[in-house]
Amino acid sequence: MVSPSSTSTIARGKNVLFVTWGCAKNEVDTDRMRALLLAHGYSETTDSETADVAIVNTCSFLASATEESIETTLQIAEEASAGVRELPIVMCGCVPSRYGSQLPEQLPEVAAFVRADEEDGIVGVVSEVLGVSLASPSVIAAHGMLRTIEGASAYVKISDGCDRFCAFCAIPYIRGRYHSRSADEILSEVASLMKGGVREIILIGQDTGIWGNDLGKTADGETLTLAWLMRQVAQVVHPYGGWVRVLYLQPEGMTDNLIATIRDIPECLPYIDIPIQHCNERVLASMGRSGSADELRVLFDRLRSEIPNMVLRTTGMCGFPGETEEESDELYDFIQEQEFDYTSVFTYSPEEGTKGAHMPNQVPNEVKMERTQRLIDLVEELGFAATARHVGERCEVIIDGVEESDGITELIGHAWFQAPDSDGAVHIAEGEARVGDIVLCDLVDSFCYEIIGEIVDEKNV
Ligand code: SF4
Structure with a gap:
């Protein structure tokens, strides 16, 4: 739904306020919208007082994130109306993707809703909201890979969506099925970022390890894989002395080829991020994930022997439905035994529409919080010690x-x-x-x- 609120005909001088919730992937989406709008004459402001339109890029990964995104939107609307001024709000990203049709009625404060897969059309939406007529709407396509550059590191999204349907995760319902971005688009974006002063490229996606599965082969008949992509990106960053890091690898994504690439290509950092979520076989199966503590042990032992100086990051989830005290202890012991350098800890939250939300044996909140805190205390201890081990290097x-x-x-x-x-x-x-x-x-x-x-x-x- 779009309701025009002004009659201006030029974008120049129109200020856009960007507010982003959620993960690095969402930051990348905001940056793409920012670049598209700036390319069409809009300016950015960080002050709601001088803004002509606010873009709130939302997160809906957890119920709490949805609430925060909506609260921010309402707060902006309230501040604007208290100052008796008009500040149209465009809500983008995961909340509209997840709750699309319900939103116009529930959030009349919002002028337009843009789902994550519609964000390339942001210039048209904002211009319609502001009553600005576009000089050449076709430029939107021509600038398909635009980014703005801020700082020395840049996240580059290599895929969107996910096919795994883990029982705790709403991503596949929000972002759709897994789809890889084309190599050409990724490599052009990397080249322009490096040219603009970036020195580290961080490849991200919901499941980076399977990049290319849906793309077939190169013109030379080479199979498109993450390892292949990292080697190509490494060639682009090499003249700048740049680095390539990849995040969010699922255990199954650690192929021989990828291990060899990370071990042998100096630009590819030996920083391995594998979010295990849990290690107990029954809990993992109940989550819709495969593996067991023993299988993970074999994987991490192999990684340690093949990439001796690597750093390991993971994610652990506390309080998935049915998780017993013993199973929670098993995760704790496993993380302690593996001495991960960095671990993010999540408390399970029953997300609307996911399998986990309908499972019996939901773990009481206080028990979930207790298990979470215990694990946070451990991972801090491990993380601080891992950091201290670098002293002297x-x-x-x-x-x-x-x-x-x-x-x-x-x-x-x-x-x-x-x-x-x-x-x-x-x-x-x-x-x-x-x-x-x-x-x-x-x-x-x-x-x-x-x-x-x-x-x-x-x-x-
Ligand atoms: S692999 Fe990750 S993004 Fe995909 S469903 Fe599982 S937790 Fe969600």
Whole structure:
């Protein structure tokens, strides 16, 4: 539903406020919409006072995320009406994808709803909402891979959707079936990001390991796989001294070819992110996932022997329906035994429309919270120790920015073993560098997930 609220005919001078909830994948979607709008003459503002339209890119992965997204929307609407001004809101992403038809009636404050798979049409929607006529709507297609560039690392989405239908996850219902982005589109985007100053490419998707399964072969008859894609991306980032990281690999995605690529190609970081969710075979089967603690052990042992210096990240879920005290202990013991460098911990939440929400034996909230807290305490202990183990190393650090607090200015960067936004940073008290510079650092101390670094030598790329 679109309700025009202004009669202007030019986009230039129209300010767009972007608010993004959710994961890195959603950030990428917002960035794509931002780039499309900027290419059509719109400007960005971070101040709702000066905004002509607000785009709220929503998350609906968990019920709490849906609530936060809707609350933000209502808050923006309330602030605008309190100031007696008009600020149309366009709600995008997962909430409209999930609840589409119910929303116009429930959220009359919103001028337009844009599902995740309709976001390439954002310029048309915003222009219609503002009553702006587009000079050349066809430009939208021509700018299909546009990104804006901010900072030294960029997430690049290689796929969307998921075919796995894990019993706790609403993603397949929100984002649809798995579909890989084409290699050409991904590689062009990587090339333009590197040219614009990015030095690390982080490949993301709901299930990155199966990239290419739905694409067939290259013109030369090569099978399209994630390993193939990483090698291609590595070639693009190589002249810049850049890095390639991949996140969200399912255990089955760790093929021999991928292991060899991560081991042998210097640009591909030995940072392995495999969200196991659980290790107990019965719980995994009930989640609709395969595997067991023993199978996972075999996988991680193999990874450790083939990629000796790798860093391991995972995700654990507490309180899935039917999870017993013993099964919860098994997950705890497994995470302790495997000494993951980084672990994200989730509390199970029964999501509308998923199989898990209809399962008997839902674990009481207080028990879920208790198991979650116990696991968080453990993963912090393991994570802080893993971070401290890097003290004494000398390695390259990508500079992400400058931070000032309590009168102290420091450079902030990250090393190969730290995924930006997730795993802590390297703090450098002295030296000069710009965002995107790659500097050689001695890692001299650590606190929690953070590292103190000293620049040894600067190597501008
Ligand atoms: S593999 Fe991940 S995105 Fe896909 S359904 Fe399972 S948890 Fe959700």
